[in-house]
Amino acid sequence: MRDLTQDTITDYIAASFASSQSPRHVELMTGLVKCLHGFIREVDLSHSEWAKLLAFFYRVGDKTTETRDEFMLLSDVMGITSLVDLLASTKNPEATPASPLGPFYLENAPIIQQGGTLCRAGEPGIPLVFKGTVTNEHGVKIENALLDIWHNADSGLYSNEDETQDDMNNRGRIYTDEQGRFTLNTIRPKPYSVPMDGPVGDLLNAFERSPWRSAHLHVVVSAQGYESVITELFFSDCEYIDIDAVGGVRPSLTHEPSYINTDRGETLSIDHHFRLRPLCQEPASL
Numbered sequence: 001m002r003d004l005t006q007d008t009i010t011d012y013i014a015a016s017f018a019s020s021q022s023p024r025h026v027e028l029m030t031g032l033v034k035c036l037h038g039f040i041r042e043v044d045l046s047h048s049e050w051a052k053l054l055a056f057f058y059r060v061g062d063k064t065t066e067t068r069d070e071f072m073l074l075s076d077v078m079g080i081t082s083l084v085d086l087l088a089s090t091k092n093p094e095a096t097p098a099s100p101l102g103p104f105y106l107e108n109a110p111i112i113q114q115g116g117t118l119c120r121a122g123e124p125g126i127p128l129v130f131k132g133t134v135t136n137e138h139g140v141k142i143e144n145a146l147l148d149i150w151h152n153a154d155s156g157l158y159s160n161e162d163e164t165q166d167d168m169n170n171r172g173r174i175y176t177d178e179q180g181r182f183t184l185n186t187i188r189p190k191p192y193s194v195p196m197d198g199p200v201g202d203l204l205n206a207f208e209r210s211p212w213r214s215a216h217l218h219v220v221v222s223a224q225g226y227e228s229v230i231t232e233l234f235f236s237d238c239e240y241i242d243i244d245a246v247g248g249v250r251p252s253l254t255h256e257p258s259y260i261n262t263d264r265g266e267t268l269s270i271d272h273h274f275r276l277r278p279l280c281q282e283p284a285s286l
Contacts, residue, residue, distance in 0.1 A: 010037040059199040067160040069103040073200045076100050076246035077209075085230075089250075092227075094137040095277040099232040099248040102218060103195070104158040109148060109171040118149060118172040118186040120165075125154035125187030127264040132272040133180045134221060141180030142276065145223035148173045151189035151216070161195070188268050191215045191240045204245075214240040214249055219274075226276035233272055 004012055010033060017029035039045075063070040075081045085098035112118065119125075134145035150171040152158045159165040170189075176182050193211040195201060204211050215238045222228040234241060234254040241249055260269045 063198040082247040112172040127267040131183040145176040148220040156192035212240045214244045
């Protein structure tokens with residue numbers, strides 16, 4: 001009969017995952033077991049604390065819906081999403097760095113034409129022209145790259161958390177032209193608090209953490225033959241630029257405000273250059 005102790009239980013459980021045909025799966029699961037067991041030992045976790053932790057995760061699951069991902073939000077505020085992004089970016093230093101997707105992404109945003117607009121007519125807010133290019137790591141322009149862009153309204157709310165907005169307000173997809181360029185019109189996004197009406201909000205309140213995100217545009221850039229990038233663009237004059245709740249700000253993704261004159265009056269302008277990395281063949285073990 002096996003006599004398991006606190007000193008042997010970790011290796012016993014880790015070994016139970018070693019039969020997978022995927023070396024990477026074995027690495028992931030054995031690493032996770034050792035990490036979790038190490039945490040439990042380090043903090044001397046009690047039964048009541050473990051029960052409360054499980055109850056918290058149950059609540060996170062209950063709060064998650066088709067239009068709100070509380071688990072993604074938890075990953076974001078714990079810095080997990082940003083750490084994964086940062087690790088990936090160090091492997092591809094010439095490509096545009098990643099930044100969190102966030103919990104408010106919606107698929108199938110409408111396709112807009114060059115010079116089109118993301119927001120509904122009469123949308124309040126500071127006018128913004130968002131333009132730029134998409135190239136590979138060596139500056140070769142990529143035609144028909146697809147940019148999926150979304151941001152919040154002047155109220156600070158995204159369309160899928162505000163019943164007064166159209167479902168796809170401040171959302172759209174645009175293809176680059178033959179020069180790899182794109183141009184669209186929208187409004188400047190606002191800083192906002194992450195949702196505080198769920199278990200993640202309770203967690204932030206319990207530790208008196210700031211829930212505020214620095215104002216940003218979300219962008220997913222994809223093109224045939226290239227790795228997609230999920231990223232965000234920030235404004236250097238935002239008051240929350242140094243205390244972003246999810247650690248998503250990157251210097252290379254931050255823009256100094258500049259203004260131009262358009263038919264909408266004084267208009268904020270952002271010109272960003274996205275660089276994509278060619279697709280790599282995944283190792284057979286994955």
